[in-house]
Amino acid sequence: MKLETLKQVNAERAARRPVIVVTDVANGDQRLVKARDIATDPLGAELSRQLRMGKSAMIESGGKKLFLNVYAPTARLVIVGAVHISQALAPLARSLDYDVTVVDPRTAFASPERFPDVPLIAEWPDVALPPLNIDHYTAFVALTHDPKIDDPALLHAFERDCFYIGALGSRKTHAKRAERLKAQGASDADIARIHAPIGLSIGAVSPSEIAVAIMAEITAELRLPKEGETQTAKVQAA
Template identity: 50%
Template sequence: MRPEILTSLLAARAAKQQVALVSNLETGDQTLVFRDRTEGSLSLDDDALDATRNALRDDKSGRLRRDDAPLFVQVFNPPKRMIIVGAVHIAQPLVTLAQTSGYEVVIVDPRGAFATRDRFPGVTLSEDWPDDALNTLGVDNRTAVVTLTHDPKLDDPALHVALRSEAFYIGALGSRKTHAGRVERLTEAGYTEDEIGLIHAPVGLAINAKSPAEIAISIMAQITQVLHGA
């Protein structure tokens, strides 16, 4: 591997960027493929670029089926991330399930009495206002956003950011009546029906969940379902 390729790859991983290393198995030429650019000596046609970016999306390394050259794609994706707005009871089992599923978890709650190290050990905590927190964190296509506070003053600002982002999943806790009010507020704020339709609400799969742990299971199951296009 050329030093400049290694330097760029390490920098991308440190910055938690999505990147794939494409190698010609005959010549040794290599190119880094990012979501918006390439770096390296190996030229790739549009089909190879599309296949590489599909591999990034699918988190799947492997050989590319090519007649002209034997290519291998090695995917270096950052961990998936879940941003939970609201350090409520449901958040505790949801954190455990998310971490077990390989997610980095961030809890956002400006109410300092809720988002504490005692309640959420080993989790990144933010006491910023939800929209500020999400803008600072950056919401990309490997991020799930879940709002749990039941408080429009906290949930809505997060949803405003999430709906304008690439988040692969957006979920909001609340009854159908609660969501109807949410839809009305978002419509008044200028969001389209299709945009509002990106919100999974009431959040979670319909498994008649009752306890915080059961609700967390339903949420994690739905996120997994959306992630894999099931």
């Protein structure tokens, strides 16, 4: 690997931008593909599939064996609301390799006793969220049920490219929330980004089950092909 390639890989990783190194294993020839160039790359379909799954793999193309080494940023989960569901959600998300942050201005909720080993920010969303630099590899959930906290948090998420936004509440609650958010400038497209009621429909009852439903929905959003993206050849078992 050329030093220049290694430097670029490290720079992209530091900036939390995905990058893929394509190596011809017969002779060591190598090139680096940045996320924004994948769509126009000759190997675009293969590259985007591997990136979506966050998996490196060997492929064959034009009679060559090419190794696609995928460097995807660690996914993050930002949880607004240090509530009972969050106490189940935070450790579950961590076991799925997410970096988790919990935000709640109510210090009685956001306490280390309730959230051992989880980074907690006991501030209002307008203070807590901007420094988190929420990016594409971030899932964002609002769970407080309190419009004073959830609404500004969701408005912040709309300004970001996070791959998932979810909010707790029934259809009725969500309809009211949509009205409030629109009154504060949110568009229909913004509202459509919110998964609500939150989580896959699995009949979840307990906080832990709701946490499972949420992480299942987030996983699907992260891993399944987007509409229009073709699912091509099977991936090599790894």
